[in-house]
Each structure stands twice: as C-alpha cells, then as structure tokens.
Amino acid sequence: MTITVDDHTDLPGLRERKKQQTRQAIHEAAFRLIDEQGVDSTTVDQICQAAEVSSRTFFNYFPSKAAAALALPTATVSDETRARFLAARGGLVWALCDAVGSGTELSPDHARIATLVRRHPELLTTLSAMMLEARSQFVALAAERASSQEQAELAVTLVMAAVGRGIRDEDSGDSLVDRLRHTADQLAAVAGHEMTAARDRSS
C-alpha cells in the first residue's frame, strides 16, 4: 500500500524542495557578496564556495553572476497575470502597469533587489537585458487588448521605460504598480504638453 499524503495540496516533494533551496542559497550568496564587494570584484567561484555548490551547478541555475544576484523569475507572463490583465478595467497602459509591475513584484523581495541595483548601477545593464528579453511577451499580451499592433508596442515601450524609474524610488510608500502608473502619467505629461504645442506649430 502506498502511503501517499492524502490532501490534494501539490506538495513539491523532496527533490523539488531541494532544488529551490539550492537556487535560493546561490542567490543569497550572490546577493550578499556582490552587495559587499561589487559585481566585478566578486567571482563566481566565491559565490559557489559561499553557497556550497560546484561552479558547474551554479551555471545550471543562472547564466551569470549578475543574474544570480537579481534572481528575477524568467520574467514570463504567468497565466494569472494574463487573466488579470485581460479582465482589468481602465486603459491599456493602466492595465499594463499592473501586469508588468505585479509580475516583477512577484519576486519575494523586490525591495531588496531594487536597493541592490541602486547601490550597484553595473547591474542595470543586466536588468535591462532581462527586460528586453521579456518585452516581446508583454507586447503579445498587450496586443490582445490594443487596437493595433503599433499601439501595443508603444504602450509596452512606455511602461518599460517607466520601470527604470519605478524601481529607483522605492522609498515612497506606494506599490510598484502605483509608481509605474504615476511615472507613465508623468511621462505623458512632460511630453504631451509641449508635443501638442509642437504639432500645432508645425501644422
């Protein structure tokens, strides 16, 4: 007789738990060391020693030390995010801020990561590379609600640009989603203002 646990909770099993544990250990070590010493002065081997894994294992989990320090989920649009986006009321950009923001926010400790990025701007290139990676997915998502492909791309471009700012001022009590919306609003203001004036001028 198999002694399986009776409840229907998908308990992950020892295997999966250990994997997450290893991943977390690597991330923790990378985070701490890079925060203390900076990116360039920290070697992968150092991180491996601290996390007690082989360097080969390290690269099974992360493609680079910077990625390990950030440990952002593969910025994939989850089904849940997608459903919420499609159901959300409000405009395209408004809803997109929610999708992007909450997706990023999923990371257990995005506040810590934002601080790390602020203290070590070298990480910005890695971060923006990751966002670039995710971009096409968000465009596809946006296209499901946009009136045109172009509008979808523009909206994503705007929100992605806002992320850079939204991550910086972590201090304000607002959630990342709200900060994204606020920044998008400001961007529209700073441009729209004079742009409409310019359009008048040129016509």
Add this chain to the structure above:
Amino acid sequence: MTITVDDHTDLPGLRERKKQQTRQAIHEAAFRLIDEQGVDSTTVDQICQAAEVSSRTFFNYFPSKAAAALALPTATVSDETRARFLAARGGLVWALCDAVGSGTELSPDHARIATLVRRHPELLTTLSAMMLEARSQFVALAAERASSQEQAELAVTLVMAAVGRGIRDEDSGDSLVDRLRHTADQLAAVAGHEMTAARDRSS
C-alpha cells in the same frame, strides 16, 4: 626650418590618420563577420585576422566585439550638440530629440548599423548598455533647460525609449530626429489619453 603646412586646417597628421584607419578596419571586419555569422559564432580572433591586427590591438580600440560592430562614438555630448540644444526653440523633449538623434546620427552610416541591429537582436543589449552609459550626460544636458531635475530625467527617459523605436523603422524617409519626435508624440498620446481619464476616475 620647420616645414609646417601653412593652412589652418587641422589636418590630422599621419599618426592620427592611421589610427582612424585601423579603427575603421576593425569595425568593418567586425560588422561584416557578425552580419554574416551572428554575434556568438564570430570570435574576436576572426575579426582580428580579417582586420590584420593583433587581438591585443583590437581591445585597444573596442571593449567587445559587439561594440566594434556598432562602433558608435562614445556617445558623448559634443560641444556643438550642446550649443544647438540650448539654442533650440521648442519644448524640452522636442529639443532633446534633436540632441540625441543628431548625436547618434553622427555615426557615418547609422542606417547600416540600424539594419545590422535589426538582423541580429543580440546586439540590442549592447546598444542599450551604450545608451545607458550616455544617459547621465543627457540628463545633465536636459537639466540646463528643464524646470526641475525630475523633469529632465523624465524627458530623457522618454526620448531614450523612443530611440529604440526610432532605430527600427529606418524605412520611412524621415530623419532619425523627426522619427524620434514622432515616436515621443505617439508615446505621449497613447499614455496621456487614458491617463487623464484614469486621473479623473481616481479623484
């Protein structure tokens, strides 16, 4: 008796000319090989062989093969660009489009480079890293005309976001500067539209 050339044209001298020539040779080789084989399949040594320089010399000119293929000028705000920006009429974003666009346009063959980037998206990360590098300079520039530091940063954020788009549709006959302005305009439209609606809703 010194036999100096009499005219006041700053002719560069043999030394400088050779340097530019070497730089150009490296760029040309990197461009061609990467266009043919992709970034990852092209090694620095291949580029060096094609350009007939040692690999050590390669790194005296460019920090990476991707940078060599793009060969964008160190995206520094030239005095001329700065002067034109300060003198320009029109709004902050409007003028900034000119500064960023013409600065990028200085590259002798930005059209070729835009095509290369489109054909090899891996180069996007390098490109955006370069833009990130230049960002602070443009923020400083913008601050000289902006009413606040925040406005300066927002304006630069917007224009930089537009660059990504502006580089893509090289086809339209417009200049990069005009395309930047157009995109900034669109961005403002796509956001401003619903954002003001949202603001009304939340108040």
Add this chain to the structure above:
DNA sequence: TGTAATATTGCATGGCCTGCAAAAGCGGCA
C-alpha cells in the same frame, strides 16, 4: 639623424561559460 612620444604586439593570466560523461541522490515498487 637622434630622441621623445605613441601605437602595436606577444605573452601571461584570470575569469566566464558550455558540453560531456561519471557519480550521487531521489522516487517508486516489490
């Protein structure tokens, strides 16, 4: 022509990252 300045090169070094195959650990089953 001779000297100073600068550019190029070779060499050594260290770090990053990947593929491959062996070893170790986990999961189920009798």
Add this chain to the structure above:
DNA sequence: TGCCGCTTTTGCAGGCCATGCAATATTACA
C-alpha cells in the same frame, strides 16, 4: 529493505573574452 529508473550534481576539458605588463615598431619633431 533492496533494486531500478530518473534527475541533479559534479569534475574535467576546453574555448573564448578581457586586461596588465613589458618589449618592439612606428611616428613626430628638432
């Protein structure tokens, strides 16, 4: 408990990228 299939971890080999240093070649100029 003991065995078998699967997944993860590890070691190793190897290639590439990138930088510092010192020697050499080239240019500038008097």
